[in-house]
Amino acid sequence: MSTAITSKSLSEIIGSFSAAEFPEATASRQQAIRILESKGLPAGKNEEYRFTPITRAVENVFTWKTQNTPTEITSIDPFLIEGLDANVLVFVNGKFSQSLSKIISPENEINVKSLREAFDKDRELVDSYFNKLVSPETDSFAALNTAFWQDGLLVHVPANTVVEKPLLLLHISDAANAQVVAHTRLLAIIEAGSKLSIVEKFDTTGEQASLHTFTEEIEIKENAALEYCKIQNDSGKAYQVINTNIRQADSSRVDTFTLTLNGQIIRNNFAITIAGEKCESHFNGLYMLTGNTLGDNHTVVDHQKPNSFSNEMYKGVLDGNSKGVFNGKIFVRPNAQKTNAFQSNRNIALSSNAAINTKPQLEIWADDVKCSHGCTIGQLDEEAMFYLQSRGIDKSTAQAMMLYAFTAETLNTISNETVKHYVDSLISERLHKNF
Amino acid sequence: MLSIKNLQAKIGDKQILNGINLEVKPGEVHAIMGPNGSGKSTLASVLAGREEFEVTGGEVVYNGKDLLEFSPEDRAREGVFLAFQYPVEIPGVSTINFMKTAVNQIRKYRGQETLDAVSFLGLMKEKMKLVEIDQSLLNRSLNEGFSGGEKKRNEIFQMAMLEPKLSILDETDSGLDIDALKIVAGGVNKLRSSNNSTIVVTHYQRLLEYIVPDFVHVLYKGKIVKSGGKELALELEAKGYDWIKDEVAVA
Numbered sequence: 001m002s003t004a005i006t007s008k009s010l011s012e013i014i015g016s017f018s019a020a021e022f023p024e025a026t027a028s029r030q031q032a033i034r035i036l037e038s039k040g041l042p043a044g045k046n047e048e049y050r051f052t053p054i055t056r057a058v059e060n061v062f063t064w065k066t067q068n069t070p071t072e073i074t075s076i077d078p079f080l081i082e083g084l085d086a087n088v089l090v091f092v093n094g095k096f097s098q099s100l101s102k103i104i105s106p107e108n109e110i111n112v113k114s115l116r117e118a119f120d121k122d123r124e125l126v127d128s129y130f131n132k133l134v135s136p137e138t139d140s141f142a143a144l145n146t147a148f149w150q151d152g153l154l155v156h157v158p159a160n161t162v163v164e165k166p167l168l169l170l171h172i173s174d175a176a177n178a179q180v181v182a183h184t185r186l187l188a189i190i191e192a193g194s195k196l197s198i199v200e201k202f203d204t205t206g207e208q209a210s211l212h213t214f215t216e217e218i219e220i221k222e223n224a225a226l227e228y229c230k231i232q233n234d235s236g237k238a239y240q241v242i243n244t245n246i247r248q249a250d251s252s253r254v255d256t257f258t259l260t261l262n263g264q265i266i267r268n269n270f271a272i273t274i275a276g277e278k279c280e281s282h283f284n285g286l287y288m289l290t291g292n293t294l295g296d297n298h299t300v301v302d303h304q305k306p307n308s309f310s311n312e313m314y315k316g317v318l319d320g321n322s323k324g325v326f327n328g329k330i331f332v333r334p335n336a337q338k339t340n341a342f343q344s345n346r347n348i349a350l351s352s353n354a355a356i357n358t359k360p361q362l363e364i365w366a367d368d369v370k371c372s373h374g375c376t377i378g379q380l381d382e383e384a385m386f387y388l389q390s391r392g393i394d395k396s397t398a399q400a401m402m403l404y405a406f407t408a409e410t411l412n413t414i415s416n417e418t419v420k421h422y423v424d425s426l427i428s429e430r431l432h433k434n435f
Numbered sequence: 436m437l438s439i440k441n442l443q444a445k446i447g448d449k450q451i452l453n454g455i456n457l458e459v460k461p462g463e464v465h466a467i468m469g470p471n472g473s474g475k476s477t478l479a480s481v482l483a484g485r486e487e488f489e490v491t492g493g494e495v496v497y498n499g500k501d502l503l504e505f506s507p508e509d510r511a512r513e514g515v516f517l518a519f520q521y522p523v524e525i526p527g528v529s530t531i532n533f534m535k536t537a538v539n540q541i542r543k544y545r546g547q548e549t550l551d552a553v554s555f556l557g558l559m560k561e562k563m564k565l566v567e568i569d570q571s572l573l574n575r576s577l578n579e580g581f582s583g584g585e586k587k588r589n590e591i592f593q594m595a596m597l598e599p600k601l602s603i604l605d606e607t608d609s610g611l612d613i614d615a616l617k618i619v620a621g622g623v624n625k626l627r628s629s630n631n632s633t634i635v636v637t638h639y640q641r642l643l644e645y646i647v648p649d650f651v652h653v654l655y656k657g658k659i660v661k662s663g664g665k666e667l668a669l670e671l672e673a674k675g676y677d678w679i680k681d682e683v684a685v686a
């Protein structure tokens with residue numbers, strides 16, 4: 001890994017962090033700092049960040065001089081999903097806000113608390129699971145996050161429990177008065193036979209830039225299920241690097257949906273480790289980008305055991321000067337016979353200035369497996385456009401219809417109707433849908 | 436209604452239409468026949484405004500207006516309808532939603548009030564009867580997984596919904612079973628009036644027994660090489676195209 005960031009910047013970053021304020025996880029923080037010092041942040045030559053110059057932005061855009069200023073946010077209404085009856089967990093500028101959060105599920109269904117608090121009160125869970133799925137060695141932004149995380153969330157669902165109400169995580173950056181740099185964590189353990197739904201939203205207010213690194217570790221035990229929906233409709237000056245690490249035990253199920261609509265540079269490192277047999281994983285993503293947004297999805301599915309099924313479907317619609325990056329790694333380990341692993345990444349470019357880089361990477365060591373992948377980059381089907389127009393429908397409506405239809409199947413992994421409706425409304429708004 | 440003079444068109448470097456002349460008056464039905472690849476669908480596409488084809492010469496006047504100046508959607512709004520030889524499948528768009536959008540955009544263009552959900556459904560029910568199409572089909576994604584016959588029936592349903600002045604039916608009979616052919620032809624006949632005209636592209640005399648043409652034309656190598664009454668279709672059915680090809684070769 002090449003070092004792009006100057007040691008001056010790095011020491012500035014390190015200097016901006018007051019270790020005394022964050023006494024938790026001191027050893028792992030220090031180890032992550034050492035990794036950062038030796039590896040730096042990924043530069044242009046780094047294969048994994050070739051198309052995504054976020055390090056340059058970190059260096060050029062952010063001053064690191066200021067501690068995050070106190071927030072003036074007193075209401076979360078603008079950030080909520082209308083009609084969604086959920087447990088709401090709010091982070092503002094990296095800090096967990098007890099007063100803005102609201103847990104409605106009964107205590108015997110779910111244990112949710114600030115991660116810092118959990119270091120005190122749920123030590124056993126923290127010791128067993130914290131920093132186990134994430135590797136600061138493989139991603140320097142995970143290292144950055146591991147070194148400097150300000151707070152996070154512990155979520156623990158006891159065995160054989162269906163959490164009726166979803167968790168809505170709101171990450172708010174209040175960049176009205178100054179730049180925001182926030183590093184947050186999620187540690188979730190869904191015990192055997194249990195079910196949880198997580199919805200995540202990211203919002204920046206104000207005109208200044210925001211940088212948010214978010215690292216998630218989610219353990220899904222035997223026969224448990226997770227539904228996960230991430231909505232990235234942030235401000236044009238928002239930079240995000242999200243490391244999501246999910247591990248599945250036997251017969252568990254995961255359904256995910258990642259929607260990327262807005263932001264300056266959005267990077268999702270999304271990894272599912274299928275560490276059990278007979279698992280099912282469906283993970284979908286949709287990026288519909290305009291302006292100068294760069295949306296980058298790097299995904300990994302690691303089949304470590306036999307008899308599991310994974311299906312990945314990411315789609316992109318790129319307009320303006322936007323840029324989409326997709327990298328899909330599928331590993332099928334020698335032991336993972338009878339694996340079914342499918343991947344597709346289809347893209348539509350609406351403007352000649354938009355760019356897409358897509359790359360499947362399949363590494364299959366087992367012989368009795370079914371794998372397929374397909375990456376396409378295209379324009380709208382002219383014949384279909386003509387068909388719609390020939391019925392009196394104007395070109396822009398016809399285009400919106402086609403795109404709406406193109407995106408529709410990615411929403412199949414969302415089962416909550418209110419969330420689905422909200423996502424649908426965002427897509428419709430993006431398309432200026434009038435039909 | 437429609438006056439085509441010396442129409443020429445190409446795609447890429449390939450010249451397909453080589454000077455077509457055709458006059459269609461209100462109330463008339465014209466059948467266009469001709470061997471595979473002679474340019475029938477190309478003519479239909481050019482009239483409907485498919486931009487892939489480049490018009491290299493000639494003119495098309497439709498109700499006193501230069502048809503070639505209009506966008507495809509404006510042609511539809513002006514009353515031109517093409518029933519496709521190969522209707523396109525559009526996953527994710529229901530026929531109902533698609534038709535509602537189309538009907539209302541056309542109504543807007545014509546200065547009529549748009550239809551609300553209730554009156555649209557009323558209109559739809561009425562037109563569904565005409566071609567005996569089932570609502571369950573229309574709830575599905577547009578043509579997706581439709582059988583060949585269902586697609587053709589859906590084309591005529593759309594035609595009924597949009598009430599065109601000039602309809603071009605491109606091999607609407609192919610893929611229809613005998614009963615469906617009667618139903619679809621019956622639908623077309625019910626939509627006929629002294630104010631609207633129909634161009635029927637077909638390979639078979641059978642359809643013309645139901646939709647009786649006033650004129651039959653033979654298109655060959657991008658030109659209309661022979662025209663006649665409905666008996667010409669019978670003659671073609673009996674003798675094939677060789678004699679016409681020979682006539683063209685001699686001339």
Ligand SMILES: Nc1ncnc2c1ncn2[C@@H]1O[C@H](COP(=O)(O)OP(=O)(O)OP(=O)(O)O)[C@@H](O)[C@H]1O
Nearest residue numbers: 446449451469470471472473474475476477478520
């Ligand atoms: N997109 C295209 N690119 C290249 N050639 C084309 C294209 N579309 C049509 N052609 C050619 O133009 C000629 C006329 O095609 P057209 O579809 O108009 O024939 P047709 O008379 O409708 O035939 P059929 O009876 O088989 O339907 C054919 O040789 C066809 O291959």
Ligand SMILES: [Mg+2]
Nearest residue numbers: 475476477520
């Ligand atoms: Mg044809």
